[in-house]
Each structure stands twice: as C-alpha cells, then as structure tokens.
Amino acid sequence: MEKLKMHSPNLTQDNIARIRDLFPGCVTEAKGEDGSVRLAVDFDQLRQELAESIVEGPQERYHLNWPGKREALLTANAPIAKTLRPCREESVDFDTTKNLFIEGDNLDALKLLQETYLGKIKMIYIDPPYNTGNDFIYEDDFAENSEEFLRKSNQVDEKGNRLVANKDSNGRFHSDWLSMMYPRIKLAKNLLSEDGVLFLTLDDTEVANMRRIGDEIFGESNFLANVVWQKKYAVANDDPGIGVMHDHVLVYRKSEAFVRGLLPRKAEQNARYTNPDNDPRGEWASDNYVSNKSKDERPTLWYSITHPRTGEEVWPEEHAVWRYSKEKHLEIEREGRLFWGPNQSYKKPRLKRYLKEVQQGIVPPTWWTFEECGHNDEAQKETAALLGQKVFSTPKPIRLIERMIAIAGAKDGIILDFFAGSGSTAHATLKANAQDGGVRQYIAIQLPEPLSEENNTQKSAAIFCKQIGVESNIAELTKERLRRAGKEILEKSPNENWSKDVGFRVLKVETSNMADVYYAPDALDKAKFDLFVDNIKPDRTPEDLLFQVMLDWGVDLALPITKQSIQGKDVFFVDGNVLAACFDASGSIDEAFVKELAKQQPLRVVFRDAGYKNSAVKINVEQIFKLLSPATEVKCI
Structure with missing residues (x-):
C-alpha cells in the first residue's frame, strides 16, 4: 500500500519526469546539496537532442559513471583495523575442517582476506541483493579526513549499523547499488587465481550496469557469457506485465589461463551408442562418411571405394566428396571401422565412432532450463526439507550451483561466496565433493542481518531462530542449514572415497585485538599511562591473537592448529611448523624457553611483547633463532 506524500508537490521533480518521458537518455542521477541522490537533467544531452548540429559540451568518452563512483573506489582501497575472531562453539569440527564461515560485513571480510588468499580462489559465486527498491544494501561509509578515518577504521560508528535500506523514497536509484557492488567486485578479482572464474546472478534491473562494471574491472576480453537461467516453471496469473521467468548469470574469468569444464553427458546422448556386432572396442554409433564439399574444391577426396558385398x-x-583422404580411408578400412549397414546392405559406408573416443562431456550452453538446473520452488523445498519449514525467501537451487562448479573445472580449489545467504554454495560444494571425491573447500561470508517477527517475509525465519535457541539473524540460519546439510550428506552419500569434511570454522569480523591507542599513540593521556601498558584489548584470547597474526602473515586460515605446552607455556602450532605462536604475557619467556622452541624449527614464530622476561631476552631472541633455526622469521606483537 502506497503512503500519502503529506507534503506539497515537488514541481521540479514533476518537470524532470515529463522530460524523462520525452527524452529518457537526458535524465540521469546526481547528488543534491544534502548528499542524497536524485533524478537530474543532463542539460548537455538535452541541448543536443533539441539541436540540429553538434553542440559544445564535455569531451565524449565511453565509460560508466554514477554519483559515488570515486568514493566506491576509495572505499575498496582504504585499509581497516579489524580482525577475524574464531568462534569454536558455533563451528563444526573446528580443528580438522578446511571450510570457513565468516560472519560480518563482506567488504571488511574481503579486505581481511586479501593477503591470505590473494590469487588462491578458484571460483567465486555470488547472489547479491537485487535492486528492488526495498532490499537491504550495504552502506560503505568512509572517512574524509585522517581523524574521521581513524575513528571509522576502528569501527566506532555513530550510526551503529552499516546496513541500510535502499528505500522506496530513494526511487530505486542505480547509484546506491553500484556503489555497494563496485568495491566488492574489485576486491574479489584480486582473490581469484589466474585460472579462476566469477559467476554472478542478478535480474534485469542491474544486468546492463553489472556488465559495464565487470568489463571495467575484469576487461571485456574476460567476459565469458551472459547465461539465462529459467528460474520459474510458470508465469504468475496476477502479473500485470510480461511475466519474468529468468535470471541472468554473468560469467567472468580472471585471465586466459581459465579452462572451462564440461557438463556431464546425458543418458539420452549415450543411448545412441550400442554394440550390435560385439565389437571389442565397445559401444559405437555410425557417422556420415560423406562431406558436402565439391570435387572441384577437394579433388583428392574424390575417389572410388569397393563395396565389400557387391564388389x-x-x-x-x-x-560431394568423401570426408577422408585415400590414405586415411585405407587405414580406417584396415581397422574395421567402416560400417556398411546390417548385412552390408548400405550403398555407401558410414564410420564407426566409439563412445570411449567422444568428448567426455558437453559444452555448457547459455540457456539453463529449470529441468536441468532447478528453479526457485525447488530451492525452497530443499531448504524446507532440511530445516523442517520454509525460512529462506529466495534461496538458489543446489543443481544451479553444481553446474557452475562443473564449469569451473576443478576438484581441489577454494570456492568463495561472499553473499552466502541461505548457504546453497557451501551446500553444493559439499555435495559435489561427496559425488566425485573432490577436495574443494568453501569460504562463506554472511552479514548477521537481523530478522524480525514483525516483518511478514522474515517472520517464519525469526521464529525458527527462536526455536533453535540462536540470535534472529540470517547468519545463524545459514550456519544451521550447513550443520544439517553436512549430516545429511554423510548419511546419504553412497561414495566412501572422499574426505567427508562437512565442518566449518566460524570466524567473526571484529575490531582489532590491539588497543585503540596502538593505532593512535598520540591520543594517549599521559596522566593515565599505567592503563595503557598492555597493547592488547583485555577481552581477547590467545586464539584471537593467533588468527590476527595469521591474517597479517598471510597464513591459510583453514590450516590445522594444535597447542603444546613447552616449559609450562602454551604454544600454538599451525600446520606443524608453518607458524608457532606464544602469547604468554606473564613476563616469564626466557632464553631457555626460546632455545627449546627454536629446536622445533618453525618457519615463523611470534611472541607477545609483554611476555619477555627482560629486554636482554628480547634482544637475544633473533640471535638464538639464527643459530638454531636460521630459516625462522621472528616477530612480536
């Protein structure tokens, strides 16, 4: 139901609307004095529409621009002082799993992953919020001066909420959506491996703009396809316009190194291959032996063949001519691959093509039907069957993402979804591994977007969260779906030859573990100096510090972690000797402990600055490692 305006008419906007009716290309979007985005007239373009010759104006060039693009670029490049905190109690198989579930703003998460996963992601699939005029989008506010930037980079946000609605009062502007997507796609490209690929689903509203963004970030030559997925099997009877039956799937590769995979052959394609003559080479089908070229074009292919029955x-x-040269024909004949029909009744031969010789897969098309890839209703039923009721409004079917995984063409890569939503990408990854024995890993990123029982579309989801005793937000729903999906796959998978890794390690985007004064020492009040002796926030655990060190050092966040006691002090070891970390802050780390740790010969080692017994120990640490483990890189926090 529309609301009354409760104010006098905006005559300027009415006039702009009239101009848009006459000259749609002359109306664009621009920021007003209050910073809000409004419809505005491109007067240079309007003058050209009304002129009979070329009018003077800005230099023409081919590009995509919108209010806020420069800010979006700055947002992508600006550093943040945040970290990922592990949450064991919400994880599944925390110590052994290779999968990650990151809870928080995906822009922050993508920035935090830049060093660790730079060039390591094989496939990215995202299903971002569509620009419907009331969907939630992310507000990427950033600082315009050093003081404000410092405050916001430490997530001290006066608004207290980075999630805002692209409200109807905004007029379904493209600019907000583009500013949200641009920095995320830019950061995502960095994470893709050279042979990596991005899949992105969206509807007609932004597909043209997304193509322009994709071409700008990836390059036009790396655009692979605009796939049309038939997401519905019937048109709604109450649709006032032309019934929308599809979504788009844009596909971009990182570089020419990408090699697309093939889709599985269908049973009906293989059914035409039989073996009526018990050929030891297996099933075969006959193929045409004649080419439509003329003998004038290919005179060497014009020759006679002796019929084996009539002579x-x-x-x-x-x-026409034969398809093969005389020499090749004689070779085919010797191999017994000429087929003259039952009882040699054909007038012309055909060629035996064996099933084992044909391409073991089919080239992916750009038209994906719901019979092959599923539809919205199927996706609803998949999640409802797992959770016992309908809770997700627009999940994607598993078969859709399984097709993308097949095209990505790898059984051992990392698959990233930074708009995880219902968790379909992670679910599809686990299912694909169970089917073909792959060891793919997933990284799912989801904002804990609150759910409300007052919202009709969210009511069932909010109630479900209450029933299972978790906070009412989408991230909690996603985690629960993945827990249940993992159990179901383990129970139902007939294949025993796979890793059976259905767990996930939960990491949450948080403010840095370092005290605020660590980033702004000039803000230290000397009168309170004693309060800032420790540079670590008091609520942070040694494992929190470990993950921030792993991020800073670019160590894979999914590597196994063990904890050992050396001379009464806890030491973390990441994947054996990749990283050793001791965050003891008691001031008892002495040379004897350091020598004992050095015998382990870790590649990297980190200590807490407050842990050294005295300055002499701190000075001698590097010398001890140079003597006992010269390849070790030593740092402290």
Missing part, C-alpha cells in the same frame, strides 16, 4: 565401385554424390 562394385562406390563414388560420392556428384556434388
């Missing part, structure tokens, strides 16, 4: 000379048609 007569057999020639191609007058305007």
Whole structure:
C-alpha cells in the first residue's frame, strides 16, 4: 500500500519526469546539496537532442559513471583495523575442517582476506541483493579526513549499523547499488587465481550496469557469457506485465589461463551408442562418411571405394566428396571401422565412432532450463526439507550451483561466496565433493542481518531462530542449514572415497585485538599511562591473537592448529611448523624457553611483547633463532 506524500508537490521533480518521458537518455542521477541522490537533467544531452548540429559540451568518452563512483573506489582501497575472531562453539569440527564461515560485513571480510588468499580462489559465486527498491544494501561509509578515518577504521560508528535500506523514497536509484557492488567486485578479482572464474546472478534491473562494471574491472576480453537461467516453471496469473521467468548469470574469468569444464553427458546422448556386432572396442554409433564439399574444391577426396558385398565401385554424390583422404580411408578400412549397414546392405559406408573416443562431456550452453538446473520452488523445498519449514525467501537451487562448479573445472580449489545467504554454495560444494571425491573447500561470508517477527517475509525465519535457541539473524540460519546439510550428506552419500569434511570454522569480523591507542599513540593521556601498558584489548584470547597474526602473515586460515605446552607455556602450532605462536604475557619467556622452541624449527614464530622476561631476552631472541633455526622469521606483537 502506497503512503500519502503529506507534503506539497515537488514541481521540479514533476518537470524532470515529463522530460524523462520525452527524452529518457537526458535524465540521469546526481547528488543534491544534502548528499542524497536524485533524478537530474543532463542539460548537455538535452541541448543536443533539441539541436540540429553538434553542440559544445564535455569531451565524449565511453565509460560508466554514477554519483559515488570515486568514493566506491576509495572505499575498496582504504585499509581497516579489524580482525577475524574464531568462534569454536558455533563451528563444526573446528580443528580438522578446511571450510570457513565468516560472519560480518563482506567488504571488511574481503579486505581481511586479501593477503591470505590473494590469487588462491578458484571460483567465486555470488547472489547479491537485487535492486528492488526495498532490499537491504550495504552502506560503505568512509572517512574524509585522517581523524574521521581513524575513528571509522576502528569501527566506532555513530550510526551503529552499516546496513541500510535502499528505500522506496530513494526511487530505486542505480547509484546506491553500484556503489555497494563496485568495491566488492574489485576486491574479489584480486582473490581469484589466474585460472579462476566469477559467476554472478542478478535480474534485469542491474544486468546492463553489472556488465559495464565487470568489463571495467575484469576487461571485456574476460567476459565469458551472459547465461539465462529459467528460474520459474510458470508465469504468475496476477502479473500485470510480461511475466519474468529468468535470471541472468554473468560469467567472468580472471585471465586466459581459465579452462572451462564440461557438463556431464546425458543418458539420452549415450543411448545412441550400442554394440550390435560385439565389437571389442565397445559401444559405437555410425557417422556420415560423406562431406558436402565439391570435387572441384577437394579433388583428392574424390575417389572410388569397393563395396565389400557387391564388389562394385562406390563414388560420392556428384556434388560431394568423401570426408577422408585415400590414405586415411585405407587405414580406417584396415581397422574395421567402416560400417556398411546390417548385412552390408548400405550403398555407401558410414564410420564407426566409439563412445570411449567422444568428448567426455558437453559444452555448457547459455540457456539453463529449470529441468536441468532447478528453479526457485525447488530451492525452497530443499531448504524446507532440511530445516523442517520454509525460512529462506529466495534461496538458489543446489543443481544451479553444481553446474557452475562443473564449469569451473576443478576438484581441489577454494570456492568463495561472499553473499552466502541461505548457504546453497557451501551446500553444493559439499555435495559435489561427496559425488566425485573432490577436495574443494568453501569460504562463506554472511552479514548477521537481523530478522524480525514483525516483518511478514522474515517472520517464519525469526521464529525458527527462536526455536533453535540462536540470535534472529540470517547468519545463524545459514550456519544451521550447513550443520544439517553436512549430516545429511554423510548419511546419504553412497561414495566412501572422499574426505567427508562437512565442518566449518566460524570466524567473526571484529575490531582489532590491539588497543585503540596502538593505532593512535598520540591520543594517549599521559596522566593515565599505567592503563595503557598492555597493547592488547583485555577481552581477547590467545586464539584471537593467533588468527590476527595469521591474517597479517598471510597464513591459510583453514590450516590445522594444535597447542603444546613447552616449559609450562602454551604454544600454538599451525600446520606443524608453518607458524608457532606464544602469547604468554606473564613476563616469564626466557632464553631457555626460546632455545627449546627454536629446536622445533618453525618457519615463523611470534611472541607477545609483554611476555619477555627482560629486554636482554628480547634482544637475544633473533640471535638464538639464527643459530638454531636460521630459516625462522621472528616477530612480536
């Protein structure tokens, strides 16, 4: 139901609307004095529409621009002082799993992953919020001066909420959506491996703009396809316009190194291959032996073949030739691959093509039907069957993402979804591994977007969260779906030859573990100096510090972690000797402990600055490692 305006008419906007009716290309979007985005007239373009010759104006060039693009670029490049905190109690198989579930703003998460996963992601699939005029989008506010930037980079946000609605009062502007997507796609490209690929689903509203963004970030030459997925099987009877039956799937590769995979052959394609003559080479199908080239074009392919039953000379048609040269034909004949029909009744031969020789897969098309890839209703039923009720409004079917995984063409890569939503990408990854024995890993990123029982579309989801005793937000729903999906796959998978890794390690985007004064020492009040002796926030655990060190050092966040006691002090070891970390802050780390740790010969080692017994120990640490483990890189926090 529309609301009354409760104010006098905006005559300027009414006039702009009239101009848009006459000259749609002359109306664009621009920021007003209050910073809000409004419809505005491109007067240079309007003058050209009304002129009979070229009018003077800005230099023409081909590009996509919108209010806020420069800010979006700055947002992508600006550093943040945040970290990822592990949450064991919400994880599944925390110590052994290779999968990650990151809870928080995906822009922050993408920035935090830049060093660790730079060039390591094989496939990215995202299903971002569509620009419907009331969907939630992310507000990427950033600082315009050093003081404000410092405050916001430490997530001290006066608004207290980075999630805002692209409200109807905004007029369904493209600019807000583009500013949200641009920095995320830019950061995502960095994470893709050279042979990596991005899949992105969206509707007609922004597909043209997304193509322009994709071409700008990836390059036009790396655009692979605009796939049309048939997401519905019937048109709604109450649709006032033309019934929308599809979504788009844009596909971009990182570089020419990408090699697309093939889709599985269908049973009906293989059914035409039989073995009526018990050929030891297996099933075969006959193929045409004649080419439509003329003998004038290919004179060497115009020759006679002796019929094995009649002994007569057999020639191609007058305007045709054989497909193979005389030499190749004799080879085919010796191999027994000529087929003259049952009882040699054909007038011309055909070629035996064996099933084992044909391409073991089919080339992906750009038209994906719901029979092959599923539809919205199927996706609803998949999640409802797992959770016992409908809770997700627009999940994607697993079969849709399984097709993308097949095209990505790898059984051992990392698959990233930074708009995880219902968790379909992670679910599809686990299912694909169970089917073909792959060891793919997933990274799912989801904002804990609150759910409300007052919202009709969110009511069932909010109630479900209450029933299972978790906070009412989408991230909690996603985690629960993945827990249940993992159990179901383990129970139902007939294949025993796979890793059976259905767990996930939960990491949450948080403010840095370092005290605020660590980033702004000039803000230290000397009168309170004693309060800032420790540079670590008091609520942070050694494992929190470990993950921030792993991020800073670019160490894979999914590597196994063990904890050992050396001389009464806890030491974390990441994947054996990749990283050793001791965050003891008691001031008892002495040379004897350091020598004992150095015998482990870790590649990297980190200590807490407050842990050293005295300055002499701190000075001698590097010398001890140079003597006992010269390859070790030593740092402290």
